[in-house]
Structure formats: C-alpha cells, structure tokens
Amino acid sequence: MKVILKIVVVAAALWASTKLVDGITVSAGSTAKQIGTLFAVALIFGLVNAVIKPVIKTIGCAFYVLTLGLFALVVNAALLLLTSWLAEQLDLPFHVSGFVAAFWGAIVVGVISWVLNMLLGDD
Numbered sequence: 001m002k003v004i005l006k007i008v009v010v011a012a013a014l015w016a017s018t019k020l021v022d023g024i025t026v027s028a029g030s031t032a033k034q035i036g037t038l039f040a041v042a043l044i045f046g047l048v049n050a051v052i053k054p055v056i057k058t059i060g061c062a063f064y065v066l067t068l069g070l071f072a073l074v075v076n077a078a079l080l081l082l083t084s085w086l087a088e089q090l091d092l093p094f095h096v097s098g099f100v101a102a103f104w105g106a107i108v109v110g111v112i113s114w115v116l117n118m119l120l121g122d123d
Contacts, residue, residue: 010042013112023101027093045083076106
C-alpha cells in the first residue's frame with residue numbers, strides 16, 4: 001500500500017510540474033490517458049531513482065560535499081531527463097524538452113512530493 005501511495009504522490013507532483021514548468025508536457029488525448037501516463041511515468045521515475053540514484057550518490061560523493069548538496073539538483077534534473085527518455089522509448093506521451101525544464105521540474109517534483117508526504121505521512 002505504501003508503494004502505491006508513493007506512486008500517487010509522484011504522479012501528482014509530475015502533473016503539477018507539467019502545469020508549472022514550460023517544457024514538461026503530457027500530450028495524451030483524454031484525461032484518463034493523461035492520468036495513466038502520469039502513473040506510468042511516476043513508476044518509471046521511482047525505478048530510476050531507486051536503481052540509479054544510489055550509484056550516482058556513491059560515485060559523486062565528493063561533488064555533493066564540495067557543493068554542499070547543490071549537486072543533487074543537477075542529479076535530479078538528469079534523472080528526470082532520463083525518465084523522459086525512457087518514457088519516449090516506451091511510447092508514453094511524456095516529454096521534458098531540455099535541462100532547464102528538467103532542473104525546474106525536478107525542483108517542483110521534489111518540493112510537491114515532500115509536502116504531500118508530510119501531509120499524508122511518510123512512514
């Protein structure tokens with residue numbers, strides 16, 4: 001149940017990023033298809049974060065220390081771009097148009113996910 005709630009939270013954050021950040025789009029026709037696309041992309045984003053982010057954190061530990069954690073913003077943007085590429089490979093109508101959009105989108109997704117996890121409880 002916890003995993004499903006996390007996917008719903010990330011899907012909501014991704015939806016918000018499509019509304020707040022120019023360059024992040026979901027081009028599905030109907031509302032139901034958009035919701036399905038957001039859930040699928042949230043699942044992909046969760047898998048990318050679970051598999052690749054720990055490796056990057058381990059390898060880039062010095063960058064995290066030298067930049068006082070600001071390197072995490074770059075990593076999160078890169079992971080959102082990777083998620084966009086994977087969604088494209090799976091024929092999902094989700095697209096992030098470049099690094100700047102991914103950077104701001106990652107911030108929006110991070111902040112909204114944090115707020116929703118605080119409200120819903122993140123056990």
